[in-house]
Amino acid sequence: MGELKLMKGNEALAEAAIRYGADAYFGYPITPQSEVIEYLSEQNPYERTGMVVLQAESELAAINMVYGAGASGKRVMTSSSSPGVCLKQEGLAYIAGAEIPCVFADVVRGGPGLGTIQPSQADYFQNTKGGGNGDYRNIVLAPASVQEMCDFVALGFELAFKYRMAACILSDGAIGQMMEKVVLPDQKPRMTDEEIKAKYPWAINGRKNGTQHRIITSLDLDSAKMEEHNIHLQKKYKEVEEKEVRYEMIDCDDAEYVFVAYGSSARIAQKSVQLGRAAGMKVGLLRPITLWPYPTKAIDALIKKGVKGFLSVELSCGQMIEDVRLACNGRVKAEHFGRVGGIIHTPEEVLEAMKKQIIGE
Amino acid sequence: MASFKGAISVDIERCKGCGVCVVNCPMNVISLAKEVNGKGYNYAYMAEPDKCIGCASCGIVCPDGVISVYKAKL
Amino acid sequence: MTVQDIIKPENLVYQKSKLLTNKPFHYCPGCGHGTVHRIIAEVLEELGVGDKTIGVSPVGCAVMAYDYFDVDFAEAAHGRAPAVATGIKRVWPDKVVFSYQGDGDLAAIGTCETIHTCNRGENITMIFVNNGIYGMTGGQMAPTTLEGMKTATTPYGRKATLPAGAGFDGIPNNGYPLHITELIARLPGTKYVTRQAVYDPAHVRNAKKAIRKAFENQINGKSGVNFVEIVSNCNSNWKMEPVAANKWLVENMLPEYPLGDIKVDGKLVEK
Numbered sequence: 001m002g003e004l005k006l007m008k009g010n011e012a013l014a015e016a017a018i019r020y021g022a023d024a025y026f027g028y029p030i031t032p033q034s035e036v037i038e039y040l041s042e043q044n045p046y047e048r049t050g051m052v053v054l055q056a057e058s059e060l061a062a063i064n065m066v067y068g069a070g071a072s073g074k075r076v077m078t079s080s081s082s083p084g085v086c087l088k089q090e091g092l093a094y095i096a097g098a099e100i101p102c103v104f105a106d107v108v109r110g111g112p113g114l115g116t117i118q119p120s121q122a123d124y125f126q127n128t129k130g131g132g133n134g135d136y137r138n139i140v141l142a143p144a145s146v147q148e149m150c151d152f153v154a155l156g157f158e159l160a161f162k163y164r165m166a167a168c169i170l171s172d173g174a175i176g177q178m179m180e181k182v183v184l185p186d187q188k189p190r191m192t193d194e195e196i197k198a199k200y201p202w203a204i205n206g207r208k209n210g211t212q213h214r215i216i217t218s219l220d221l222d223s224a225k226m227e228e229h230n231i232h233l234q235k236k237y238k239e240v241e242e243k244e245v246r247y248e249m250i251d252c253d254d255a256e257y258v259f260v261a262y263g264s265s266a267r268i269a270q271k272s273v274q275l276g277r278a279a280g281m282k283v284g285l286l287r288p289i290t291l292w293p294y295p296t297k298a299i300d301a302l303i304k305k306g307v308k309g310f311l312s313v314e315l316s317c318g319q320m321i322e323d324v325r326l327a328c329n330g331r332v333k334a335e336h337f338g339r340v341g342g343i344i345h346t347p348e349e350v351l352e353a354m355k356k357q358i359i360g361e
Numbered sequence: 362m363a364s365f366k367g368a369i370s371v372d373i374e375r376c377k378g379c380g381v382c383v384v385n386c387p388m389n390v391i392s393l394a395k396e397v398n399g400k401g402y403n404y405a406y407m408a409e410p411d412k413c414i415g416c417a418s419c420g421i422v423c424p425d426g427v428i429s430v431y432k433a434k435l
Numbered sequence: 436m437t438v439q440d441i442i443k444p445e446n447l448v449y450q451k452s453k454l455l456t457n458k459p460f461h462y463c464p465g466c467g468h469g470t471v472h473r474i475i476a477e478v479l480e481e482l483g484v485g486d487k488t489i490g491v492s493p494v495g496c497a498v499m500a501y502d503y504f505d506v507d508f509a510e511a512a513h514g515r516a517p518a519v520a521t522g523i524k525r526v527w528p529d530k531v532v533f534s535y536q537g538d539g540d541l542a543a544i545g546t547c548e549t550i551h552t553c554n555r556g557e558n559i560t561m562i563f564v565n566n567g568i569y570g571m572t573g574g575q576m577a578p579t580t581l582e583g584m585k586t587a588t589t590p591y592g593r594k595a596t597l598p599a600g601a602g603f604d605g606i607p608n609n610g611y612p613l614h615i616t617e618l619i620a621r622l623p624g625t626k627y628v629t630r631q632a633v634y635d636p637a638h639v640r641n642a643k644k645a646i647r648k649a650f651e652n653q654i655n656g657k658s659g660v661n662f663v664e665i666v667s668n669c670n671s672n673w674k675m676e677p678v679a680a681n682k683w684l685v686e687n688m689l690p691e692y693p694l695g696d697i698k699v700d701g702k703l704v705e706k
Contacts, residue, residue, distance in 0.1 A: 023526050024522070024526050026522065054521075056518070056551075057550075058547060060518075060547075060548075061521075061547065064511065064512060064515035064522065065521050065522030066522060067511070067512075068509060068520060068521065068522025069522035069523060069525065069526045070522070071519075071522075072489065072522075072523050072527055074526040074527075090512055091512060091515070094512050098509075204508065204509055204523075205489065205507065205530065206486050206488065206506075206507055206527075206530050207485075207486055207505075207506060207507050213456075213501075213504070213506050213507050213508065214508075215502075215508050215510070216508070216509040216510065217492075217501060217508075217510035219498060219499070219510055366436055366441060367441065368438045368442050375459050377463075377465070378464060379464035379677035380465070380676070380678050381465050381678060385635055407438070410438050415441075417448055417449035417636075420449035420450070421449065421636045421639045422633070423473075424460070424462065424464075424465055424466055424467065424469030425460055425469050426451030426452075426455065426469065426473050427451075429447060429450040430448050430449035430450070431446040431448060432441070432446055432448045433436060433440065433441045433443075433446045
């Protein structure tokens with residue numbers, strides 16, 4: 001079962017796409033995620049599984065190829081990094097409106113604008129709050145290891161097809177570039193055309209003789225129908241919020257103070273917890289795995305258990321802190337600590353920030 | 362001369378009265394009615410049915426596909 | 436023989452394609468979109484590929500083309516129809532895939548997708564309806580707007596460069612009518628490139644033949660974009676009666692955009 005390998009996060013994502021039976025990947029090079037399309041191109045997935053890999057002329061074209069192939073019921077994926085994900089927002093809004101399942105990875109780099117090619121978590125807002133137009137959500141999964149870069153491809157597709165929406169793998173330059181051991185899954189077969197037609201009757205892949213033609217669109221000029229469509233989407237999002245929240249708690253059982261961190265920040269904060277515990281501090285870590293839906297109830301439960309304060313540790317100027325504060329709702333102190341511009345915080349300074357900003361020494 | 366005779370049937374309620382069929386009828390069979398349909402358009406009709414040769418020019422140029430053309434041997 | 440005697444099913448020689456739904460077109464009276472829809476549907480019906488066809492509609496007047504064709508359809512973001520069509524065709528290579536776009540969609544906001552889809556030689560059919568104006572948004576300048584043509588954003592006429600007077604003459608202004616069809620014909624990825632019109636029965640017949648070839652090439656081939664431009668009208672935004680608009684089209688649009696095949700079987704047609 002499985003195959004143990006030493007791989008970059010970006011490579012693990014790409015290999016997982018092949019092994020989990022993706023039908024197509026449409027991408028465009030951008031640092032620090034170009035390894036995804038390079039690896040796929042080198043692997044010849046068309047020969048391995050019949051998976052299509054295409055370098056598009058832009059991120060815009062890539063996401064719209066995903067729109068088309070996804071609308072036809074196939075398992076389709078794209079990936080990019082921050083400025084490229086900006087360009088994908090138009091397509092993502094259409095994908096949300098037309099309810100097309102797909103997976104996209106954002107290997108985040110620093111911004112705003114061209115910013116830097118170094119790791120960052122400053123696209124939390126863009127991905128969890130919706131960077132395109134209209135009332136919509138994308139499922140956002142935050143891998144904190146190369147293993148999760150691999151595993152979340154499967155989880156992403158599962159959720160994307162379950163709810164007919166986009167699933168984002170919100171990584172960062174550190175997770176994408178670092179090498180770790182990873183257990184790769186056995187090769188799963190791609191779905192056959194017949195299986196797709198039977199399983200996804202909504203997909204446009206040629207109507208059956210005598211049946212109604214299918215339409216994939218995000219448009220309706222009838223206000224009543226458009227409101228109905230929006231209510232339907234919100235109902236779906238509500239269900240996702242109720243059923244799909246995922247998180248990890250480390251040393252939280254008796255914790256008085258809790259770090260909240262995802263992705264590479266969670267790896268650092270985990271070390272900060274160890275340092276704090278060694279010094280006799282009752283600190284723990286809440287690692288959200290889904291950033292949307294957010295583990296609001298987990299924070300609520302921690303407060304009810306006696307946690308007195310939270311420190312949101314991010315490679316940003318403070319984005320996830322807003323969701324932490326919403327969950328706290330003023331009951332306990334919640335502050336943000338982050339480094340930006342490509343600088344990654346040290347476990348010591350994170351612990352120091354907890355002492356200064358939350359515990360108040 | 363003509364061994365064929367034609368006729369058209371216009372889906373009056375869907376006709377928008379654009380008149381493109383009128384100018385493209387080689388036999389000047391079609392006119393726009395003085396009356397209007399439910400949408401307020403002066404719809405096309407066979408003003409001179411005897412002249413129709415069933416060439417289908419009107420049907421072919423009609424942007425709304427509202428004209429069906431028939432042709433019978435005399 | 437009375438009219439009633441003639442109008443019988445056995446005498447039927449022409450009717451709307453069964454591959455069109457019963458929904459009336461929302462297009463303005465006399466608009467060429469309806470005619471183009473009709474002949475595409477006729478070709479698909481005649482080729483017997485209704486069950487394996489997937490269309491991609493644009494943003495613009497034809498955005499709801501999906502309501503009229505009784506085939507599976509996706510509606511694309513503005514300008515992205517060729518990318519959406521690429522995505523579909525790459526994962527369903529045996530299906531018949533076509534995009535349908537206007538001039539603003541295909542030749543302005545979607546120029547990048549248009550050129551690269553053509554350059555990759557996707558085995559799809561692209562239908563391009565060029566009426567020299569933005570229809571749906573209310574008659575603004577399109578890349579294909581003629582020089583001197585008045586639109587909502589060129590109320591004094593499109594001027595490639597600023598006119599003489601006040602010392603501004605020669606300064607770049609609205610640019611020139613874009614001949615995107617000639618441009619993509621130069622790309623090795625295009626197989627069949629043609630420009631047609633639908634303002635009278637003879638040209639509708641020619642256009643239908645061209646569209647038929649564009650689909651047959653896709654069905655029989657493995658690669659190469661088959662591209663059909665239709666020079667059409669926009670009587671509402673040209674502010675003319677439908678018949679007058681067609682006359683204006685012949686007198687003004689066709690000299691700028693001459694009709695005929697530009698590339699056949701991958702070879703440029705010598706003029």
